[in-house]
Amino acid sequence: MMEQALSPSFALGGAFARPALSGLRVDDREAVEACQRGEREAFDGLVERYQRDIYRLCYRYVNDPQDANDIAQEVFLKAYRAIGKFRGDSSFSTWLYRIAVNACLNFRSSRRPAAEELSDALQDGRAGALATMEEEERAKRVRDAVGRLPEKQRATLILKVYHELTHEEVAGIVGSSVGTVKANLFHALGNLRKMLQAEAGK
Amino acid sequence: MSGIRRHLSDESLMDVLDGAGGPAARHLASCAECASRLAEAREGLALTRAVDVPEPPGLYWQSFPRQVARRIEAPVANRPWRSWVLRGVVAGVAVSAAAIGFLAIPVHRPDPQPAPRLPAWSALPPADEDPALPVLQALGPELDPALECGGVAECLAELSEEESQDLVRMLRADVKESLL
Numbered sequence: 001m002m003e004q005a006l007s008p009s010f011a012l013g014g015a016f017a018r019p020a021l022s023g024l025r026v027d028d029r030e031a032v033e034a035c036q037r038g039e040r041e042a043f044d045g046l047v048e049r050y051q052r053d054i055y056r057l058c059y060r061y062v063n064d065p066q067d068a069n070d071i072a073q074e075v076f077l078k079a080y081r082a083i084g085k086f087r088g089d090s091s092f093s094t095w096l097y098r099i100a101v102n103a104c105l106n107f108r109s110s111r112r113p114a115a116e117e118l119s120d121a122l123q124d125g126r127a128g129a130l131a132t133m134e135e136e137e138r139a140k141r142v143r144d145a146v147g148r149l150p151e152k153q154r155a156t157l158i159l160k161v162y163h164e165l166t167h168e169e170v171a172g173i174v175g176s177s178v179g180t181v182k183a184n185l186f187h188a189l190g191n192l193r194k195m196l197q198a199e200a201g202k
Numbered sequence: 203m204s205g206i207r208r209h210l211s212d213e214s215l216m217d218v219l220d221g222a223g224g225p226a227a228r229h230l231a232s233c234a235e236c237a238s239r240l241a242e243a244r245e246g247l248a249l250t251r252a253v254d255v256p257e258p259p260g261l262y263w264q265s266f267p268r269q270v271a272r273r274i275e276a277p278v279a280n281r282p283w284r285s286w287v288l289r290g291v292v293a294g295v296a297v298s299a300a301a302i303g304f305l306a307i308p309v310h311r312p313d314p315q316p317a318p319r320l321p322a323w324s325a326l327p328p329a330d331e332d333p334a335l336p337v338l339q340a341l342g343p344e345l346d347p348a349l350e351c352g353g354v355a356e357c358l359a360e361l362s363e364e365e366s367q368d369l370v371r372m373l374r375a376d377v378k379e380s381l382l
Contacts, residue, residue, distance in 0.1 A: 040274065051263060052263065059256075065258060066368060066371075073270055080270075138253075146250065161247065182216035187212060189246035189247050189250070190239065192246040192249065
Protein backbone atom coordinates (compact mmCIF):
# COMPACT_ATOMS: atom_id res chain seq x y z
CA MET A 1 0.00 0.00 0.00
CA MET A 2 1.30 3.42 -0.81
CA GLU A 3 2.06 5.87 1.87
CA GLN A 4 -0.91 7.82 3.08
CA ALA A 5 -0.86 11.38 4.30
CA LEU A 6 1.63 12.08 7.05
CA SER A 7 -0.13 14.32 9.43
CA PRO A 8 1.56 14.57 12.78
CA SER A 9 -0.83 17.31 13.71
CA PHE A 10 -3.51 14.69 14.24
CA ALA A 11 -1.90 14.16 17.59
CA LEU A 12 -2.11 17.80 18.47
CA GLY A 13 -5.30 19.18 19.84
CA GLY A 14 -5.88 22.54 21.39
CA ALA A 15 -5.22 25.78 19.61
CA PHE A 16 -3.73 24.31 16.47
CA ALA A 17 -5.74 21.21 15.64
CA ARG A 18 -6.30 21.03 11.89
CA PRO A 19 -7.91 18.85 9.31
CA ALA A 20 -5.82 16.45 7.26
CA LEU A 21 -4.34 18.28 4.33
CA SER A 22 -0.67 18.66 3.87
CA GLY A 23 1.95 15.99 4.25
CA LEU A 24 3.08 13.36 1.85
CA ARG A 25 0.08 12.40 -0.17
CA VAL A 26 -0.31 9.61 -2.61
CA ASP A 27 -1.59 11.94 -5.31
CA ASP A 28 1.32 14.30 -4.71
CA ARG A 29 3.80 11.51 -5.10
CA GLU A 30 2.23 10.29 -8.31
CA ALA A 31 2.17 13.79 -9.75
CA VAL A 32 5.76 14.47 -8.72
CA GLU A 33 6.92 11.21 -10.26
CA ALA A 34 5.07 12.02 -13.46
CA CYS A 35 6.68 15.45 -13.59
CA GLN A 36 10.06 13.86 -13.08
CA ARG A 37 9.32 11.62 -16.07
CA GLY A 38 8.74 14.76 -18.10
CA GLU A 39 4.95 14.80 -18.07
CA ARG A 40 4.46 18.54 -17.76
CA GLU A 41 0.68 18.33 -17.48
CA ALA A 42 0.99 16.45 -14.22
CA PHE A 43 2.24 19.63 -12.65
CA ASP A 44 -1.12 21.31 -13.28
CA GLY A 45 -2.69 19.10 -10.66
CA LEU A 46 -0.12 20.15 -8.10
CA VAL A 47 -0.68 23.79 -8.95
CA GLU A 48 -4.43 23.39 -8.59
CA ARG A 49 -4.03 21.62 -5.28
CA TYR A 50 -1.68 24.12 -3.69
CA GLN A 51 -2.39 27.40 -5.43
CA ARG A 52 -4.64 28.69 -2.66
CA ASP A 53 -2.21 27.84 0.10
CA ILE A 54 0.71 29.40 -1.72
CA TYR A 55 -1.17 32.50 -2.80
CA ARG A 56 -2.40 33.05 0.74
CA LEU A 57 1.03 32.53 2.19
CA CYS A 58 2.43 35.09 -0.22
CA TYR A 59 -0.41 37.47 0.51
CA ARG A 60 0.31 37.25 4.22
CA TYR A 61 3.83 38.34 3.52
CA VAL A 62 3.26 41.17 1.09
CA ASN A 63 -0.31 42.30 1.82
CA ASP A 64 -0.92 42.98 -1.83
CA PRO A 65 -2.90 40.81 -4.26
CA GLN A 66 -0.83 41.60 -7.34
CA ASP A 67 2.44 40.95 -5.59
CA ALA A 68 1.04 37.80 -4.04
CA ASN A 69 0.00 36.63 -7.50
CA ASP A 70 3.44 37.37 -8.95
CA ILE A 71 5.28 35.61 -6.18
CA ALA A 72 2.94 32.62 -6.17
CA GLN A 73 3.51 32.12 -9.89
CA GLU A 74 7.21 32.42 -9.35
CA VAL A 75 7.05 29.82 -6.59
CA PHE A 76 5.42 27.26 -8.87
CA LEU A 77 7.82 28.08 -11.66
CA LYS A 78 10.78 27.49 -9.35
CA ALA A 79 9.20 24.32 -8.03
CA TYR A 80 8.70 22.99 -11.54
CA ARG A 81 12.27 23.72 -12.52
CA ALA A 82 13.59 22.07 -9.38
CA ILE A 83 11.21 19.15 -9.21
CA GLY A 84 13.77 16.82 -10.71
CA LYS A 85 15.81 17.26 -7.56
CA PHE A 86 12.92 16.63 -5.20
CA ARG A 87 13.60 13.32 -3.48
CA GLY A 88 10.73 13.24 -1.05
CA ASP A 89 12.80 13.84 2.07
CA SER A 90 9.99 16.09 3.18
CA SER A 91 6.42 16.23 1.96
CA PHE A 92 5.85 18.04 -1.30
CA SER A 93 3.86 20.71 0.49
CA THR A 94 6.67 21.36 2.98
CA TRP A 95 9.12 21.63 0.11
CA LEU A 96 6.81 24.00 -1.71
CA TYR A 97 6.26 26.11 1.39
CA ARG A 98 10.01 26.39 1.81
CA ILE A 99 10.34 27.72 -1.73
CA ALA A 100 7.48 30.12 -1.06
CA VAL A 101 8.92 31.46 2.19
CA ASN A 102 12.26 32.06 0.50
CA ALA A 103 10.60 33.77 -2.43
CA CYS A 104 8.64 36.02 -0.07
CA LEU A 105 11.73 36.91 1.90
CA ASN A 106 13.64 37.70 -1.27
CA PHE A 107 10.79 39.78 -2.53
CA ARG A 108 10.49 41.76 0.66
CA SER A 109 14.18 42.43 0.84
CA SER A 110 14.28 43.70 -2.74
CA ARG A 111 11.18 45.78 -2.58
CA ARG A 112 9.86 49.00 -1.22
CA PRO A 113 7.36 48.70 1.63
CA ALA A 114 4.18 46.94 0.63
CA ALA A 115 1.69 49.08 -1.20
CA GLU A 116 -1.36 50.10 0.74
CA GLU A 117 -3.58 50.48 -2.26
CA LEU A 118 -5.45 47.54 -3.69
CA SER A 119 -5.46 46.90 -7.37
CA ASP A 120 -8.72 47.51 -9.14
CA ALA A 121 -8.73 43.99 -10.49
CA LEU A 122 -8.88 42.35 -7.10
CA GLN A 123 -10.81 44.90 -5.16
CA ASP A 124 -14.16 43.22 -5.64
CA GLY A 125 -13.02 40.10 -3.88
CA ARG A 126 -11.83 42.04 -0.93
CA ALA A 127 -14.98 44.05 -0.68
CA GLY A 128 -16.93 40.85 -0.47
CA ALA A 129 -14.71 39.38 2.18
CA LEU A 130 -14.80 42.21 4.63
CA ALA A 131 -18.18 43.50 5.55
CA THR A 132 -17.47 46.79 7.20
CA MET A 133 -14.93 49.54 7.21
CA GLU A 134 -14.27 48.82 10.84
CA GLU A 135 -13.41 45.22 10.09
CA GLU A 136 -11.24 46.37 7.25
CA GLU A 137 -9.37 48.75 9.49
CA ARG A 138 -8.86 46.11 12.14
CA ALA A 139 -7.67 43.58 9.58
CA LYS A 140 -5.24 46.10 8.20
CA ARG A 141 -3.83 46.79 11.65
CA VAL A 142 -3.29 43.09 12.24
CA ARG A 143 -1.66 42.58 8.84
CA ASP A 144 0.62 45.55 9.40
CA ALA A 145 1.54 44.25 12.82
CA VAL A 146 2.35 40.82 11.38
CA GLY A 147 4.48 42.57 8.78
CA ARG A 148 6.50 44.26 11.51
CA LEU A 149 7.42 41.05 13.29
CA PRO A 150 11.01 39.83 12.95
CA GLU A 151 11.44 37.49 9.97
CA LYS A 152 11.47 34.17 11.79
CA GLN A 153 8.61 35.11 14.06
CA ARG A 154 6.57 36.23 11.10
CA ALA A 155 7.29 33.11 9.08
CA THR A 156 6.49 30.90 12.04
CA LEU A 157 3.27 32.72 12.82
CA ILE A 158 2.04 32.70 9.24
CA LEU A 159 2.80 29.03 8.70
CA LYS A 160 1.45 27.92 12.03
CA VAL A 161 -1.60 30.08 12.56
CA TYR A 162 -2.82 30.59 9.02
CA HIS A 163 -1.62 27.41 7.35
CA GLU A 164 -2.01 25.21 10.37
CA LEU A 165 1.22 23.34 9.86
CA THR A 166 2.68 21.35 12.71
CA HIS A 167 5.61 22.68 14.70
CA GLU A 168 7.73 20.00 13.05
CA GLU A 169 6.71 21.08 9.56
CA VAL A 170 7.38 24.72 10.34
CA ALA A 171 10.76 23.78 11.78
CA GLY A 172 11.61 22.01 8.53
CA ILE A 173 10.60 25.00 6.47
CA VAL A 174 12.30 27.77 8.41
CA GLY A 175 15.33 25.70 9.37
CA SER A 176 14.95 25.87 13.13
CA SER A 177 14.46 23.35 15.90
CA VAL A 178 10.96 22.55 17.09
CA GLY A 179 11.71 24.23 20.41
CA THR A 180 12.78 27.41 18.66
CA VAL A 181 9.65 27.37 16.53
CA LYS A 182 7.47 27.13 19.62
CA ALA A 183 9.36 29.92 21.36
CA ASN A 184 9.26 32.10 18.25
CA LEU A 185 5.56 31.58 17.88
CA PHE A 186 4.89 32.37 21.50
CA HIS A 187 6.96 35.55 21.20
CA ALA A 188 5.23 36.48 17.97
CA LEU A 189 1.77 36.15 19.49
CA GLY A 190 2.74 38.18 22.53
CA ASN A 191 4.44 40.84 20.41
CA LEU A 192 1.49 41.06 18.11
CA ARG A 193 -0.92 41.56 20.94
CA LYS A 194 1.32 44.25 22.47
CA MET A 195 1.68 46.09 19.16
CA LEU A 196 -2.04 46.10 18.60
CA GLN A 197 -2.75 47.16 22.12
CA ALA A 198 -0.23 49.99 21.86
CA GLU A 199 -1.85 51.18 18.65
CA ALA A 200 -5.30 51.02 20.15
CA GLY A 201 -4.09 53.16 23.04
CA LYS A 202 -2.74 55.91 20.78
CA MET B 203 1.14 21.99 44.05
CA SER B 204 2.22 22.43 40.45
CA GLY B 205 5.64 20.83 40.79
CA ILE B 206 7.22 23.64 38.75
CA ARG B 207 8.56 26.51 40.82
CA ARG B 208 10.29 28.57 38.14
CA HIS B 209 8.47 30.51 35.46
CA LEU B 210 7.60 28.49 32.41
CA SER B 211 9.69 28.78 29.27
CA ASP B 212 8.14 30.13 26.08
CA GLU B 213 8.26 26.63 24.67
CA SER B 214 6.33 25.24 27.63
CA LEU B 215 3.80 28.04 27.46
CA MET B 216 3.34 27.29 23.77
CA ASP B 217 2.69 23.67 24.63
CA VAL B 218 0.00 24.77 27.05
CA LEU B 219 -1.49 27.00 24.38
CA ASP B 220 -1.51 23.95 22.14
CA GLY B 221 -3.59 22.18 24.72
CA ALA B 222 -1.00 20.28 26.70
CA GLY B 223 -1.83 19.57 30.33
CA GLY B 224 0.49 18.27 33.02
CA PRO B 225 2.71 20.17 35.44
CA ALA B 226 3.07 23.21 33.15
CA ALA B 227 -0.68 23.70 33.00
CA ARG B 228 -0.99 23.26 36.74
CA HIS B 229 1.77 25.80 37.31
CA LEU B 230 -0.42 28.46 35.76
CA ALA B 231 -2.94 28.17 38.55
CA SER B 232 -0.39 29.45 41.02
CA CYS B 233 1.69 31.82 38.87
CA ALA B 234 0.06 35.06 37.84
CA GLU B 235 2.97 36.09 35.63
CA CYS B 236 2.94 32.95 33.51
CA ALA B 237 -0.84 33.03 33.38
CA SER B 238 -0.72 36.61 32.19
CA ARG B 239 1.80 35.83 29.46
CA LEU B 240 -0.30 32.93 28.30
CA ALA B 241 -3.39 35.11 28.22
CA GLU B 242 -1.55 37.68 26.09
CA ALA B 243 -0.47 35.04 23.60
CA ARG B 244 -3.97 33.60 23.50
CA GLU B 245 -5.34 37.04 22.76
CA GLY B 246 -2.72 37.58 20.07
CA LEU B 247 -3.72 34.28 18.53
CA ALA B 248 -7.39 35.22 18.47
CA LEU B 249 -6.64 38.59 16.87
CA THR B 250 -4.41 36.99 14.26
CA ARG B 251 -6.85 34.28 13.36
CA ALA B 252 -9.69 36.71 12.90
CA VAL B 253 -8.04 38.16 9.81
CA ASP B 254 -8.40 36.25 6.60
CA VAL B 255 -6.88 36.79 3.18
CA PRO B 256 -9.27 38.56 0.81
CA GLU B 257 -10.56 36.05 -1.69
CA PRO B 258 -9.63 36.87 -5.29
CA PRO B 259 -12.36 37.16 -7.92
CA GLY B 260 -14.16 33.99 -8.95
CA LEU B 261 -12.19 33.12 -12.07
CA TYR B 262 -8.82 33.70 -10.50
CA TRP B 263 -8.29 30.11 -9.39
CA GLN B 264 -9.22 28.75 -12.79
CA SER B 265 -6.81 31.05 -14.58
CA PHE B 266 -3.91 30.69 -12.18
CA PRO B 267 -2.81 27.18 -13.28
CA ARG B 268 -3.03 28.29 -16.91
CA GLN B 269 -0.80 31.27 -16.19
CA VAL B 270 1.74 29.04 -14.49
CA ALA B 271 1.61 26.53 -17.35
CA ARG B 272 2.12 29.32 -19.86
CA ARG B 273 5.17 30.53 -18.02
CA ILE B 274 6.55 27.02 -17.75
CA GLU B 275 6.13 26.47 -21.45
CA ALA B 276 7.45 29.88 -22.44
CA PRO B 277 10.90 29.87 -24.01
CA VAL B 278 13.63 30.73 -21.57
CA ALA B 279 14.43 33.86 -23.56
CA ASN B 280 11.09 35.29 -22.53
CA ARG B 281 11.83 35.11 -18.87
CA PRO B 282 12.95 38.72 -18.61
CA TRP B 283 9.30 39.45 -19.06
CA ARG B 284 8.61 38.58 -15.56
CA SER B 285 6.92 41.37 -13.76
CA TRP B 286 9.86 41.61 -11.39
CA VAL B 287 11.85 43.04 -14.25
CA LEU B 288 8.94 45.18 -15.34
CA ARG B 289 8.68 46.66 -11.92
CA GLY B 290 12.35 47.56 -12.02
CA VAL B 291 11.85 49.11 -15.43
CA VAL B 292 8.84 51.06 -14.27
CA ALA B 293 10.73 52.33 -11.26
CA GLY B 294 13.55 53.37 -13.58
CA VAL B 295 11.13 55.14 -15.89
CA ALA B 296 9.52 57.01 -13.04
CA VAL B 297 12.84 58.08 -11.57
CA SER B 298 14.18 59.15 -14.95
CA ALA B 299 11.02 61.02 -15.78
CA ALA B 300 11.11 62.84 -12.50
CA ALA B 301 14.79 63.63 -12.87
CA ILE B 302 14.64 65.17 -16.33
CA GLY B 303 11.24 66.81 -15.88
CA PHE B 304 9.93 64.93 -18.85
CA LEU B 305 7.00 67.24 -19.37
CA ALA B 306 9.36 70.06 -20.29
CA ILE B 307 11.33 68.03 -22.79
CA PRO B 308 9.84 67.10 -26.12
CA VAL B 309 9.27 63.42 -26.25
CA HIS B 310 11.35 61.84 -28.95
CA ARG B 311 9.39 59.44 -31.03
CA PRO B 312 11.33 57.14 -33.27
CA ASP B 313 10.46 56.72 -36.93
CA PRO B 314 6.78 56.67 -37.63
CA GLN B 315 5.67 53.21 -36.68
CA PRO B 316 2.38 51.71 -35.81
CA ALA B 317 1.37 52.48 -32.26
CA PRO B 318 2.42 49.85 -29.77
CA ARG B 319 -0.06 47.02 -29.88
CA LEU B 320 -1.68 46.14 -26.61
CA PRO B 321 -3.61 42.92 -26.33
CA ALA B 322 -7.28 43.05 -27.16
CA TRP B 323 -8.23 42.37 -23.58
CA SER B 324 -7.62 45.87 -22.48
CA ALA B 325 -10.58 47.77 -21.17
CA LEU B 326 -8.25 50.63 -20.43
CA PRO B 327 -7.98 53.69 -22.66
CA PRO B 328 -6.32 53.15 -26.06
CA ALA B 329 -2.58 52.79 -25.84
CA ASP B 330 -1.81 56.02 -27.66
CA GLU B 331 -3.86 57.95 -25.14
CA ASP B 332 -2.04 56.57 -22.20
CA PRO B 333 0.39 59.17 -20.87
CA ALA B 334 2.76 56.50 -19.67
CA LEU B 335 3.54 54.98 -23.05
CA PRO B 336 5.35 57.96 -24.62
CA VAL B 337 7.63 57.91 -21.62
CA LEU B 338 8.44 54.28 -22.24
CA GLN B 339 8.99 54.93 -25.92
CA ALA B 340 11.21 57.90 -25.28
CA LEU B 341 13.35 55.86 -22.96
CA GLY B 342 13.21 52.81 -25.17
CA PRO B 343 16.87 52.73 -26.19
CA GLU B 344 17.90 52.94 -22.56
CA LEU B 345 15.56 50.21 -21.57
CA ASP B 346 16.31 47.77 -24.32
CA PRO B 347 19.37 46.17 -22.74
CA ALA B 348 17.39 45.45 -19.63
CA LEU B 349 14.42 44.15 -21.51
CA GLU B 350 16.34 41.92 -23.88
CA CYS B 351 13.80 42.17 -26.63
CA GLY B 352 13.52 43.83 -29.96
CA GLY B 353 12.24 47.10 -28.63
CA VAL B 354 9.66 48.59 -26.36
CA ALA B 355 6.85 48.33 -28.85
CA GLU B 356 7.59 44.67 -29.53
CA CYS B 357 7.92 43.97 -25.88
CA LEU B 358 4.65 45.62 -25.05
CA ALA B 359 2.95 43.59 -27.73
CA GLU B 360 4.25 40.37 -26.22
CA LEU B 361 3.01 41.04 -22.73
CA SER B 362 0.49 38.67 -21.29
CA GLU B 363 -2.82 40.03 -20.16
CA GLU B 364 -1.80 40.10 -16.53
CA GLU B 365 1.58 41.63 -17.24
CA SER B 366 0.03 44.34 -19.36
CA GLN B 367 -2.51 45.22 -16.73
CA ASP B 368 0.16 45.24 -14.12
CA LEU B 369 2.47 47.41 -16.19
CA VAL B 370 -0.17 49.98 -17.08
CA ARG B 371 -1.29 50.21 -13.48
CA MET B 372 2.22 50.66 -12.20
CA LEU B 373 3.13 53.17 -14.87
CA ARG B 374 0.14 55.29 -14.09
CA ALA B 375 0.82 55.22 -10.40
CA ASP B 376 4.50 55.98 -10.77
CA VAL B 377 4.13 58.69 -13.39
CA LYS B 378 1.43 60.31 -11.30
CA GLU B 379 3.70 60.15 -8.29
CA SER B 380 6.60 61.66 -10.17
CA LEU B 381 4.45 64.59 -11.23
CA LEU B 382 3.43 65.48 -7.69
